Amino acid sequence: MSEFNRIGLVGRAGSDRALGTLKRLINYLQGAGLEVVLEEETARSLSVPDLEVSNNDTLGKTCDLVIVVGGDGSLLGAARSLCRHKVPLLGVNRGRLGFLTDISPNDIEARVEEVLAGKYIMETRFLLDSSVVRQGALVGTGEALNDVVIHPGRFIRMIELELYIDGQFVYSLRSDGLIISTPTGSTAYALSGGGPIMHPKLDAIVIVPMNPHTLSSRPIVVDGNSEIRIVVGEHNRAYPHVTCDGQSHVVTNPGDQILINKKPHKLHLIHPLNHNFYETCRSKLGWGSHLGE
Known part of the structure; x- marks a missing residue:
């Protein structure tokens, strides 16, 4: 049976x-x-x-x-x-x-x-949870199997972001946006942005700047359990959007914090x-x- x-x-x-x-x-x-x-x-x-x-x-x-x-x-x-x-x-x-x-x-x-x-063959894939916090209050959430993308919305404008990983400051960034991708999403939008292909078994997250103003801003791969925090720059003229898997999105304000981490529930995928x-x-x-x- x-x-x-x-x-x-x-x-x-x-x-x-x-x-x-x-x-x-x-x-x-x-x-x-x-x-x-x-x-x-x-x-x-x-x-x-x-x-x-x-x-x-x-x-x-x-x-x-x-x-x-x-x-x-x-x-x-x-x-x-x-x-x-x-x-x-x-x-x-x-x-x-x-x-x-x-x-x-x-x-x-x-x-x-x-x-x-x-x-x-049964394999597991992890997803990402994202949330937007404004002055200490939660204003939006999303979840993604592929990627969380921070972008300027309908109009192409340079946006300013600060990236923190596990509470440590990484860099400030001026770019068209930022892609935070799982291994599953590494063959999707992150790949077109110049990110590496990651094997699905990896417990890792890749962070890919989109057309960065400074060419030294390169994709970085971090541990899958990392707590990623992105602060929207106070002087942005754009109101960056946070989009999960190209579907749900939240519009941010300058000064908002975007928090991204691994979802506790995993996808069980059969091949x-x-x-x-x-x-x-x-x-x-x-x-x-x-x-x-």
Whole structure:
């Protein structure tokens, strides 16, 4: 008997390709005699009768496994909603890049069958919590699997920040912003900003300045348990935004403090047995293959 008997499904809303794959997945899972539960927004898009529908909280509490059909953005959203429940996530790629959603829809039945039979790799990924404090009062929070980004908002303006790590002053910075990334996010926005690729098993955070005024301001990698504090400069003309995974955002004022640290809840991510991080980098980032091939 499979350890996964009650399967939650989350799909990318508005994507015909994702919805088609979801219907195929529902037929397979029901044919295998498993309980299928649809996330409520997915259910509204899918219009499949006679299936149980739940919100994210209930999905996380009652399911043994949640399968996300969509792109990496879909899995990022599911991770933020479900990580506190420790339910494992499995991603089916119906997006573009697919660093996190690594099952191809072409062989979905075979790969899901292997997972249900216990043939899979389980790994954990940590998330970040962020909060904005103004004159001692909390004014906004967010969480991110990829990154927390401090940026000037709609208008491109240089912003001034002070960076502290574990209470120690690191530097003052004039730049277009700052990216604070997990290893999971190191192949996303942080990479385009010149940050290093970090293996997902690393317990580390990378801090990447965006177009810094001083070229000596380079990305730095710190311990994953670091307490990061960023003070928004008093003389900023811009009101920097704090954005988590490109979704939730808080607008700061000069003098505000942005606090970032590791979230206590981790994402449990399932991969097929043939998953290989370096092969994923080769295929997604266009790295060279073996010499002579």
